[in-house]
Amino acid sequence: MIFYFSGTGNSLQAAKSIAEHNDEKLISIAAAINSNVDSYEYNLEDNEVIGFVYPIYAWAPPRMVLQFIERLKLSNYNNNYVFSVATCGENIGNTMKVLDASLKKKNLKLDSGFSIKMPNNYVIIGNVDSKEAEAQKLSAAEETLKHINKVIEGKGKGIFEIEKGFAPGILTSVINPLFNKNAVDTKKFYANESCNSCGICEKVCNCENIKVDEKPVWGTNCTQCLGCLHLCPVNAIQYGKGTEKKGRYKNPNIGIHEYYQ
Numbered sequence: 001m002i003f004y005f006s007g008t009g010n011s012l013q014a015a016k017s018i019a020e021h022n023d024e025k026l027i028s029i030a031a032a033i034n035s036n037v038d039s040y041e042y043n044l045e046d047n048e049v050i051g052f053v054y055p056i057y058a059w060a061p062p063r064m065v066l067q068f069i070e071r072l073k074l075s076n077y078n079n080n081y082v083f084s085v086a087t088c089g090e091n092i093g094n095t096m097k098v099l100d101a102s103l104k105k106k107n108l109k110l111d112s113g114f115s116i117k118m119p120n121n122y123v124i125i126g127n128v129d130s131k132e133a134e135a136q137k138l139s140a141a142e143e144t145l146k147h148i149n150k151v152i153e154g155k156g157k158g159i160f161e162i163e164k165g166f167a168p169g170i171l172t173s174v175i176n177p178l179f180n181k182n183a184v185d186t187k188k189f190y191a192n193e194s195c196n197s198c199g200i201c202e203k204v205c206n207c208e209n210i211k212v213d214e215k216p217v218w219g220t221n222c223t224q225c226l227g228c229l230h231l232c233p234v235n236a237i238q239y240g241k242g243t244e245k246k247g248r249y250k251n252p253n254i255g256i257h258e259y260y261q
């Protein structure tokens, strides 16, 4: 049972590869949360593996992933193998510690964890990777995924192959709360004159937070996955003044319909 969250397809590519290789079900965390139920209940089969695959947002898992785990109810759990894969542009800080702590509250134990460097989609500060770096990261990610699939198939325990970066404690314990408090804000999103009201941003929004009448209008519930901005077919969606000149990224292995909520 592979639970995934993804804004621009990197984590979905990883989750799909793991699900296919291990013949596991793929479950969208965003779709579960948008179903507005009190708890997310799943029945485990014997020996079924449990995986969490998601992007890194400011050196921690997206809030939606942690909210999902808080309300997760797994029946028939019998020390099933639990792993986590975080996709990132560069590094993940102490993300695995954060995930492990949230799983512990549900009496689940994180057996192994991995990070995979994939193309960067955070264009609010910085920019997307060059086309060369993007291609290089995607091909290296395929190799890393083959290796991760072998570890998961063998239910390898205590294997933490992660790029933490410099001063991971500060990144995750200091910067991440500041990011969640100050940076996750929808007021700066807008669509410029290129917008043709196609409605794709509304369909792909992980938080069901966008309504398109003539132009998209954002509500307040956002996790800043940037799916709306990157998946807009005419690059109309902007965040503040800085993104007009920035690049856009969407994982080339994922079709647009796979993002629809």
Ligand SMILES: Cc1cc2nc3c(=O)[nH]c(=O)nc-3n(C[C@H](O)[C@H](O)[C@H](O)COP(=O)(O)O)c2cc1C
Pocket: 005, 006, 007, 008, 009, 010, 011, 012, 054, 055, 056, 057, 058, 059, 060, 087, 088, 089, 090, 091, 092, 118, 119, 120, 121, 122, 224, 225, 226, 251
């Ligand atoms: C809000 C936000 C914050 C991010 N923070 C980090 C970070 O702290 N470290 C990092 O290496 N990449 C960071 N990234 C890049 C993404 O983690 C990376 O591109 C990821 O593979 C995107 O996955 P997705 O395509 O499944 O959405 C950030 C991206 C966003 C949108």
